[in-house]
Amino acid sequence: MYITQIVMDTRKRNTARALYNREILHGAIENCFIGERQHPLWRLDRCNGRTSVLMVSKDIPELTSFVSQFGDILYSSQTKAYDVFLENIVKENTMLRFKATVNPTIKRNGKRVPLNANRTENQQYCATDWLKDRLSVNGAELVNSILTRYDLHKIHAHGKRTVTLVSAEYDGYLFVKDVDRFRHILTDGLGHGKAYGCGLVTVMRTL
Numbered sequence: 001m002y003i004t005q006i007v008m009d010t011r012k013r014n015t016a017r018a019l020y021n022r023e024i025l026h027g028a029i030e031n032c033f034i035g036e037r038q039h040p041l042w043r044l045d046r047c048n049g050r051t052s053v054l055m056v057s058k059d060i061p062e063l064t065s066f067v068s069q070f071g072d073i074l075y076s077s078q079t080k081a082y083d084v085f086l087e088n089i090v091k092e093n094t095m096l097r098f099k100a101t102v103n104p105t106i107k108r109n110g111k112r113v114p115l116n117a118n119r120t121e122n123q124q125y126c127a128t129d130w131l132k133d134r135l136s137v138n139g140a141e142l143v144n145s146i147l148t149r150y151d152l153h154k155i156h157a158h159g160k161r162t163v164t165l166v167s168a169e170y171d172g173y174l175f176v177k178d179v180d181r182f183r184h185i186l187t188d189g190l191g192h193g194k195a196y197g198c199g200l201v202t203v204m205r206t207l
Contacts, residue, residue: 001082001187003202004055005045006067007075015070019044019051022153022165022196028069029053032061041189043101043169043200046149050075056082056187056200086186089205092179095143100170100201103193104130112192114166117150127168134190135174139181145172155196165193173206 008015018024029042032055040057053070055061063077071077089096104115104127119126127150132142149169154162176182189199 001086002057002060002079003082003085004053004057004061004063004077004079006053006055006063006070006077007072008051008053008070009072010051012070018070023155025053025197026195028066029055029061032063032066033057033059034062039195041187041194041200043197045099054200054202082187086183089203090176090179090183090186092176094176095206096174096176096203097206098170098172098174098201098203100131100190101167101198102127102131102134102170102191102201103166103196103198104168105166105192106130114152114164117147117168127166128170130191131168131170137181138185138190139176139178141175141177143173143175145170153196165196165198167193167196167198174203 010016010019018028029040030037038058040055042053042055045052045054060079067077105112106115106125115125115127115130116123117127128145128147131145135142147168148171151167153165153167155165156162185201186203190201191199193199
């Protein structure tokens, strides 16, 4: 497994269109790989005034075209071995800082319904409740978290009718209880909407 970071040039028209329309980014990321479609995990990261694409994939991506269209030439893209990093940092009974962009939904009357950012009178079960429960069944306990961003996106998936995709970005701390189950979501993602920038959970050591 590999993890890749590409700093985006938000001054480019192509980048502005891609940030508005996640279908464009989805297609461009898929095209970074030759052969069988991989469906890599990815998300948008915003830090220190810069916007980056963070990607986790089975193979090393070919980034020439992607960087040409969307990348900032002032910053080199970086690809590193992800398995080695996870083996060194993810241990049982360890507190880790995490960042995640997820698509919190529940099934209701056979349809997938997006959850609100916060509890409301009509929806007591919210996005943060969903995150806590999903981490719990995947080997980790949510210690605390901050919802840093909550967005709605209109997606025209596979020529079907327009659907609304919710993306909720979290920054917080968790406690690892089951290494194998937790590592699985770090490489395979959490929840739905993975093709459109949701599902990627990353961790780092606490200071």
